[in-house]
Amino acid sequence: MVPMGLLSSSFFMLSLTGYRVGVAEKGLLTIRLSINMTGGHSSAPRAESSLSAMARAVAKLSQTPHPHHFGHGVEVDMLEQLAPYFPIARRVFISNLWLFGPLVAWLFSQKPETAAGIRTTTSVTIFNSGIKANVIPGYAEAIVNHRVNPRDSFDEVLERDRDIIDDDRIKIDLIPTVLPNHPPSPISSSKSFGFSVSAKYPPC
Numbered sequence: 001m002v003p004m005g006l007l008s009s010s011f012f013m014l015s016l017t018g019y020r021v022g023v024a025e026k027g028l029l030t031i032r033l034s035i036n037m038t039g040g041h042s043s044a045p046r047a048e049s050s051l052s053a054m055a056r057a058v059a060k061l062s063q064t065p066h067p068h069h070f071g072h073g074v075e076v077d078m079l080e081q082l083a084p085y086f087p088i089a090r091r092v093f094i095s096n097l098w099l100f101g102p103l104v105a106w107l108f109s110q111k112p113e114t115a116a117g118i119r120t121t122t123s124v125t126i127f128n129s130g131i132k133a134n135v136i137p138g139y140a141e142a143i144v145n146h147r148v149n150p151r152d153s154f155d156e157v158l159e160r161d162r163d164i165i166d167d168d169r170i171k172i173d174l175i176p177t178v179l180p181n182h183p184p185s186p187i188s189s190s191k192s193f194g195f196s197v198s199a200k201y202p203p204c
Contacts, residue, residue, distance in 0.1 A: 024184065027150075030174070039139075054141070060164050061164055065122065068108070069118055074187060121146065128142070150185065150186070
């Protein structure tokens with residue numbers, strides 16, 4: 001899920017330097033969450049404001065990652081390619097994912113770099129609300145950036161976001177950014193001629 005390029009990584013205490021061949025690209029989905037509520041003066045606050053409702057929504061999104069797809073994506077091919085370079089003891093885990101898959105998936109989830117490779121990611125990047133220190137805002141918005149796993153669709157990601165937020169007052173809109181929204185690419189086969197050539201004859 002990454003462009004071809006020089007790779008220096010450590011996994012299961014294995015240090016490698018080599019080239020990665022990208023066989024898929026994650027999708028890009030940027031959305032705006034927005035809510036309008038009654039504002040007012042800070043001397044007479046209501047039980048809830050637009051800002052607190054939005055803060056709760058983005059906290060839920062940040063704390064509830066999308067489910068992983070370990071075992072159904074490109075990571076399996078990657079591990080098969082790397083297996084010969086692991087010490088024998090660790091190779092047992094990599095070569096028997098049918099048994100140790102849940103453990104390896106958990107290990108992937110412990111680091112942001114590997115966790116991102118097995119699931120759709122969620123990043124809250126912008127939060128806007130309020131105009132003055134003593135004014136309770138009536139409007140709040142947040143921008144959320146998803147990198148969509150090839151095993152997910154836009155509709156599935158948006159539906160899950162709505163379920164996680166669980167607040168019908170919060171509106172969700174797709175918005176254009178410098179990089180336009182685009183769905184994930186299909187996964188190319190690692191058995192293809194192009195992959196074989198790229199793996200055997202990497203660029204200098």
